[in-house]
Amino acid sequence: MDQIMMAAVRGLDRASLEYPVRTGLIVCLDRTFDRKLNAILVDKAVLFSNRGVVGIDMAGPSARGFRYADYAATYRRARKAGLGLTVHAGEDEGPESVREVLGRLEPDRIGHGVRATEDEETMEMLAERGAVLEVCPTSNLNTGVLKGTAELKRVFAALKAHGVRYTINTDGPEMLKTNLRGEVDFLVRNGVFTAAEAARANRAAFKASFVKG
Numbered sequence: 001m002d003q004i005m006m007a008a009v010r011g012l013d014r015a016s017l018e019y020p021v022r023t024g025l026i027v028c029l030d031r032t033f034d035r036k037l038n039a040i041l042v043d044k045a046v047l048f049s050n051r052g053v054v055g056i057d058m059a060g061p062s063a064r065g066f067r068y069a070d071y072a073a074t075y076r077r078a079r080k081a082g083l084g085l086t087v088h089a090g091e092d093e094g095p096e097s098v099r100e101v102l103g104r105l106e107p108d109r110i111g112h113g114v115r116a117t118e119d120e121e122t123m124e125m126l127a128e129r130g131a132v133l134e135v136c137p138t139s140n141l142n143t144g145v146l147k148g149t150a151e152l153k154r155v156f157a158a159l160k161a162h163g164v165r166y167t168i169n170t171d172g173p174e175m176l177k178t179n180l181r182g183e184v185d186f187l188v189r190n191g192v193f194t195a196a197e198a199a200r201a202n203r204a205a206f207k208a209s210f211v212k213g
Helices: 002-018 035-047 068-080 095-104 114-118 120-129 137-143 149-162 180-189 195-208
Strands: 025-030 053-059 084-089 109-112 132-135 166-168
Touching (some): 002 025, 002 035, 025 035, 035 053, 035 068, 068 084, 084 095, 095 114, 095 120, 109 114, 114 132, 114 149, 120 149, 132 149, 137 149, 137 180, 166 180, 166 195, 180 195
Parallel strands (some): 025 053, 109 132
């Protein structure tokens, strides 16, 4: 694991030298891993926080017996160490997963989260807590979480109506053959949101970034 982390931060250093951007790494826990293995991942994230690791995530397919609540102490430890917190919810699971994540893990951001728009209470909770949704349009269309542009329009209209902040993301650009510019262009061309709303999402992304300074 140390070799993997050192290789990742070395790549980060090289990218920072070659390109005019600030960069950071997020260590991703997995719902299919046991708690001991995920705890090791958090240990490494904290250990390398002075070498470019800026946050932790929780992703992966649903697993029998998994509960977000079991990771409350783990997420508190990561926050105390200064790491940003994000977690996947409201994608392959319903809005109840978003409520559980907000209540138990208190993340800064939520990966996807689009199914939160199916429930009024969840949307109000999102707005109250100020968590930012990392919306991934092409990914959600490809996986069938959202069935088409009409559903995308419904999702973004609900986010706007409730004052929930969101960013536009690619999820897996190498698999989905997309990039951030393409995502925004697709949404504007199809009338999902306006260019002004795209700019607002971009500003929200800068504010929600775990890369500071």
